[in-house]
Amino acid sequence: MVELLKINPAESSGTELPRNVEAEAALLGAIMIDNRIAEDVQLRLKAEHFFEPLHGRIYDAIMRLLDRDMVANPVTLKPMLEQDPALRELGGAAYLAQLTGSGAALIGARDFATQIYDLALLRQLVSVGRELVENALDTSEDVNPREQIEAAEVALYKVSEGEGESGSVKSFLSASTAAVQIAERALNSGGHVSGITTGINSLNAKIGGLHNSDLMILAGRPGMGKTSLATNIAYNAASRWLRDNADGIAPDKNMGAKTAFFSLEMSADQLATRVLAEQSGISGEALRMGKISRADFQNLSRAARDLQELPLFIDDTPGLTIAALRTRARRLKRRHDIGFIVVDYLQLLQGTGRGNENRVNEISEISRGLKTLAKELHVPVLALSQLSRAVEQREDKRPQLSDLRESGSIEQDADMVWFVFREDYYEAAKEPKVEDEAAYATWRENMDRIYGKAEVIVAKQRHGSTGRIRLKFDAKITRFSDLADDGYEDLSYE
DSSP states (O other), rough: BBBOOOOOOOGSSOOOOSSSHHHHHHHHHHHOOTTHHHHHHTTTOOOOOOOOHHHHHHHHHHHHHTTTOOOOHHHHHHHHHHOOHHHTTTTHHHHHHHTTOOOOGGHHHHHHHHHHHHHHHHHHHHHHHHHHHHTTTOOOTTOOOOHHHHHHHHHHHHOOOOOOOOOOOOOHHHHHHHHHHHHHHHHHHSSSSBBBSOOOOHHHHHOOOOOOOOEEEEOOOTTOOOHHHHHHHHHHHHHHHHHHTTTTTTGOOOOOOOEEEESSSSSSSHHHHHHHHHHTTTTTTHHHHHHOOOOHHHHHHHHHHTTOOEEEEEEOTTTTTTHHHHHHHHHHHHHOOOOOEEEEEEGGGGOOOOOOOOOOOOHHHHHHHHHHHHHHHEEEEEEOOBGGGGGSSSSSSOOOOBBBBSSSHHHHHEEEEEEOHHHHHHHTTTTOTTHHHHHHHHHHHHHHHTTTTTEEEEETTTOOOEEEEEEETTTTTEEEEEEEEEEETOOOOO
């Protein structure tokens, strides 16, 4: 909820700040006449929303009485406020009785509360605007305009979300209630998913879905399919939201999410081609080269039609800074209520430094910025990352946490770290000559065993255990899916 800065009316440069003191008085009188009105307004309206400080103190005293299951009226409020200097100037307890003088206020009490809240937001907007102008007029050398733009965007976003300058302090009651609701969601889903679905059952079973405020890192060497897996998950989350929404499922029980995909490597049409290839069953290569039949084209058209309403928003702006990405994400949250963010990939983002920053420090700033974004918007963020070449020097090519490229802060900031690994990619490079029949037969047998299979290695997970999940990978249409043989899904991660 918004917690307003204390603004002195004298500082408003001769312009009166938005307020309606009469509505404040009428609302307080209505609550004292009928305490049940407080049940409708207290979740949104706080003492800080009142322009007149005395009215805010009276409202706070009323709420404290109601929290103790006591009746709040002029008589019970008198001991709590009789020493208040502002109240004594207005006649003390007589002013409290005066507030209850008009029963007509009972009819419009909820409208008064809405107006008081809206005017409080407008005063906060005035404060943000004044601060923005004052900062912009500061032309000293150490001023960074980009940082000012970022700070202004943050302040405006908080006002638009009704948060103002308030922190996120929660009582254990509210925190534990949220935890129970998450557990209930997992129970209702069949015992696996408490967050947003990945669309891959074995992965959901291991991680419990994608959790709000979590930063997940998906890493792999080139050619492993990390972008394909991220695209699959983004599509699955968006399509599940569409399906659940069409079925009339309540938003808090919807297992999908509107998804924002920040693609710094591939263009929007390339990503769309991948999704269309997956849904139509036609290879991306055939689509790009036009090697499709009339029937294939009909399948493609059908898939494109089905995906018209898909809530998947692609931003392919190259060279984004972490500040610019956060700004764009906030806008998408405000305009489209996105619930999941994918960033492909982390190393292509830029920090806010001016060119003299150490790259390790820059990556640290980026990973911290992504984690902050996840918490600020209360959505899961999946960021792809490159791995160092150290993987290629080992006999066992399975990645390790130490392979995360350029900064240990990626591992530190992440709530989960996944590695995608395809053994057939490396085995294909070892193909012997056909003339060496024994070696070729052995290689062929090994390739038949591992071809089209992939692993997602959960190397770090704050919410549960680590381990490996075995998946099927169809390279033709770049789709990851569950493997019927999930025998080593629960293998521990070394």
